Amino acid sequence: MKPEERKQAGNLYAHSHRLMGVYGLKHKQSGKWFIASAMNVEGKRNGLYFTLNMGGHINKRLSEDWKRDGEDAFEFHLLEELKPEEEYVANDEDRKKYVSRLKKLEEQWLNKLQPYEENGYHNRPADK
Template identity: 25%
Template sequence: MDNQSRRDAVRAFKERKVSAGVFAVRCQPTGEVWVSASRNLEAQQTSLWSQLKWKGCYTKALQEAWNTHGEEAFSFEVLETVEDEELSPMGLADRLKSLDAAWREKLGAAKALG
């Protein structure tokens, strides 16, 4: 890859649109559901799966279910995205927090992260 192509690729990466929103992790054998909000849904599953594989997830029940049933038993689902172009960082944080709480209540889910 030449220098111009590399610069173009870096610029495109930095300018890409990142989706914020709320996601669910489901354990098929048990029916358990965990919900959390994320500022970057595209990267969230990779990050969470990595934590679980390396036994570093802070959500004890989720880690225990993963250890018992394995990766194949889990699914990652985006529940709702937030258009954040008109929101301030604080406004986005507040919106994600309220959506997180609403989805956890709706699904009877536990908190997936934190």
């Protein structure tokens, strides 16, 4: 492959979509959920497992259960995939569009599963 072809292929890959969506980490025994969304679900999953295994996740209740019960006590779920409208992200506006949609989907899943207090790892949102 010629250098300019390699550069173009690299650029297309860098701007191509990864699996986007809302994911959940479920504690099998308690049924507690940790819900989040990502532009790159597999990358976020890897980062989540890494920080939990290192004991550095920001969610202390999740970290405590992970440390006590181990990785095998949890299941990772893709709750909803967000399909891209175009083949690749050409600019920041395209990216912002998906981030906004992902946040809305995440809110819907939080409302559906109610992963608060004893049911999950999230703090109940303040009344608006």
